[in-house]
Amino acid sequence: MNSPRPPVTEPGFQKLGFRPLYMQVRDMLVQRMVQGVWGPGQVLPSEQDLASELGVSQGTVRKALDELAAQNLVVRRQGRGTFVAEHDEARILFQFFKIVPDTGNPMFPESRILSSERREASTEECLRLGLVPGADVIHVRRVRLLGGKPAIVETVTLPAKIFPGLGDDEIPNNHNLYGLYATEFGVTVAKAIERIKAVILTTEEAAELGVEPGHPALHVDRIARALDGSAVEWRVSLCLTDDHHYHSDLT
Amino acid sequence: MNSPRPPVTEPGFQKLGFRPLYMQVRDMLVQRMVQGVWGPGQVLPSEQDLASELGVSQGTVRKALDELAAQNLVVRRQGRGTFVAEHDEARILFQFFKIVPDTGNPMFPESRILSSERREASTEECLRLGLVPGADVIHVRRVRLLGGKPAIVETVTLPAKIFPGLGDDEIPNNHNLYGLYATEFGVTVAKAIERIKAVILTTEEAAELGVEPGHPALHVDRIARALDGSAVEWRVSLCLTDDHHYHSDLT
DNA sequence: TAGTGGTCTAGACCACTTC
DNA sequence: AAGTGGTCTAGACCACTAG
Numbered sequence A, B: 001m002n003s004p005r006p007p008v009t010e011p012g013f014q015k016l017g018f019r020p021l022y023m024q025v026r027d028m029l030v031q032r033m034v035q036g037v038w039g040p041g042q043v044l045p046s047e048q049d050l051a052s053e054l055g056v057s058q059g060t061v062r063k064a065l066d067e068l069a070a071q072n073l074v075v076r077r078q079g080r081g082t083f084v085a086e087h088d089e090a091r092i093l094f095q096f097f098k099i100v101p102d103t104g105n106p107m108f109p110e111s112r113i114l115s116s117e118r119r120e121a122s123t124e125e126c127l128r129l130g131l132v133p134g135a136d137v138i139h140v141r142r143v144r145l146l147g148g149k150p151a152i153v154e155t156v157t158l159p160a161k162i163f164p165g166l167g168d169d170e171i172p173n174n175h176n177l178y179g180l181y182a183t184e185f186g187v188t189v190a191k192a193i194e195r196i197k198a199v200i201l202t203t204e205e206a207a208e209l210g211v212e213p214g215h216p217a218l219h220v221d222r223i224a225r226a227l228d229g230s231a232v233e234w235r236v237s238l239c240l241t242d243d244h245h246y247h248s249d250l251t
Numbered sequence C: 001t002a003g004t005g006g007t008c009t010a011g012a013c014c015a016c017t018t019c
Numbered sequence D: 001a002a003g004t005g006g007t008c009t010a011g012a013c014c015a016c017t018a019g
Helices: A021-035 A049-055 A057-070 A089-096 A123-129 A177-185 A203-210 B021-037 B047-054 B056-072 B089-096 B124-128 B177-185 B203-209
Strands: A072-077 A081-084 A099-101 A111-120 A137-146 A151-157 A190-202 A216-226 A231-239 A244-250 B074-077 B081-084 B099-101 B110-120 B138-147 B149-159 B188-198 B215-224 B233-237 B244-250
Touching: A021 A049, A021 A057, A049 A057, A057 A072, A089 A177, A123 A151, A123 A231, A151 A203, A177 A190, A177 A231, A190 A231, A190 B188, A244 B244, B021 B047, B021 B056, B047 B056, B056 B074, B089 B177, B124 B149, B124 B233, B149 B203, B177 B188, B177 B233, B188 B233
Parallel strands: none
Antiparallel strands: A072 A081, A099 A244, A111 A137, A137 A151, A151 A231, A190 A216, A190 B215, A190 B244, A216 A231, A216 B188, A244 B188, B074 B081, B099 B244, B110 B138, B138 B149, B149 B233, B188 B215, B215 B233
């Protein structure tokens, strides 16, 4: 990558070390985003500049950037440039928030923090978040409102190590947490996996949501991962589905 | 597309009629699959052959095929060729069947047909499937088993017009319906949208699944669409989530 | 007008499969 | 050895944005 003829296809290394150039470029770009060289919302160098810096053709840089755009890690804007993706409400709404009204358009929920505390991680929390035993976690419980009515109660568990100081101050209500992770802690949530079950609400849960005990709800268990693939959040949401549903695209 | 210099960028048409060449190529390839020129599992002409037939460069054909591969409509195999995607169990499992065991690998369910009948579509069925009032539909009810135990009971509603003769004979148990649609009726399911809610099973539903009444379950409402975007199936599934969950990738 | 991403081309060579 | 898709390059031109 640092000589005009890159060493990718040197004889003797074709089998073992073969990695397409554009993948190497893509990985390096991700690495720079992880390191914070380019932060969310900032513009990347132009394709030409990246190409000449890396000693590859523009087409190779383009293919790398196309993949990052497909993963929603960058946003391309013709005539302006390529930007590191932000966790603004628009992105959250289309990528990470799957509860939508049965009729009408998706909307961002209001939020009310119920509690937040810091404590030692349980065995299960260590397992799910990939923590060493004894590590600390931060717990946040909150209710989220849709159309003015409580619709979701959720528990968010975070490794304290990568969110230093979180919870010492008040956590803002009505905040987009992934935006907070990005702006305050330099942590970019890149993808997540959810496991969904149907459950019956307990008396306490029902009270928090303002419905009678015995009401059914979706139990959504999410692990969110950063750019480098490490788990940065475990979130369990209980969602009422009387006026809303979980939207899933099978494409 | 039929002359060496395609008319895409003729002066005077740049604004109004502008459509990138590769999109035109992509749409034509889809159209040919819709028409059955190339059926599921069959190999397409090579990129070079398509390029010279259409009077474009290989790179343009490649970009069109790359998009189709990203949509799972074709499968590319280096050294062999590009094939129209099939609805084999592997594809169903990774693209259309989202209920997976809590521990262990995804598996394809057994199936038991409960009933099938043909009747006039209700107002709601016409709405969901885009049918004209008075059109006929075919109803199939079946129970699906995972690990030998009933886990899903579902109702499948199909426009009779595009599945002529279906239900006259016995519908095979244990069959992959999307494979059946493709091989017997030339209908390729290309994508689907699911709306998921949590519900309490009725006495009858609970009996069919072998659990006590009042049990919670996922209510999965799916509209499946063919290559041309028309709705070809409405499926409502009630899924037990005691040993399984709905898997959702937020990528 | 200058600079960016988007499209399209032509050609070279590599990796993989099949005969 | 021949044919396929996969990678990489170099260069031209178009569409869009901003100063």
